[in-house]
Amino acid sequence: MTIPATREPAAPDMLRRAGLRVTAQRAAVLDALSGTPHAAVDELHEYVQERIPGIALQTVHGIVNDLTAAGIAQRVSLPGAASALYELARADNHHHVQCVVCGRVEDVECVVGEAPCLAPSQTHDMRILEAAITFRGVCSSCDS
Ligand SMILES: [Zn+2]
Ligand SMILES: [Zn+2]
Structure with a gap:
């Protein structure tokens, strides 16, 4: 390696x-x-x-x-x-996509470029700092 x-x-x-x-x-x-x-x-x-x-x-x-x-x-x-x-800290609010089969993790850029990236339908009176988003899927090697 x-x-x-x-x-x-x-x-x-x-x-x-x-x-x-x-x-x-x-x-x-x-x-x-x-x-x-x-x-x-x-x-x-x-x-x-x-x-x-x-x-x-x-x-x-x-x-x-x-x-x-x-x-x-x-x-x-x-x-x-x-x-x-x-991972190295990057102040870019990026998210992750994870293969549910092999566990491979890749970065996904923040959709709007800054936190929180996603607006909740209900904040319950909280000031939202960030949205931690993980997209889960199956990678192409696990899918074939
Ligand atoms: Zn996989
Ligand atoms: Zn990352």
Whole structure:
């Protein structure tokens, strides 16, 4: 397995900008995260191990938590996902489409370009911040 080339700014820059100390471990986790969006922590751990052999799963967990707290990463909440999935934080209010058979997850752009994207028929007097939309379907490889 190789980590695909990243389109995001280099990991050390992102860490520095978020006020986090740059370490080889953090940079490796961040690179794994940009290369594999919507990854579970154990999946990220597999990638990071290629660069830093012997790194503990617990260490990767800790780093993902740090990155999430610093606003670099965000947790993707999907209905029925076996484990929490993470992606780079992008303030673009995008949504997700998920294959109900294999669990593949892809990004779907926000329909109107900003939150909440969808107006509820009844707000129950709440100020709506966002709509978390997951489209569920069957991908073409599972459908054939
Ligand atoms: Zn599928
Ligand atoms: Zn996403």
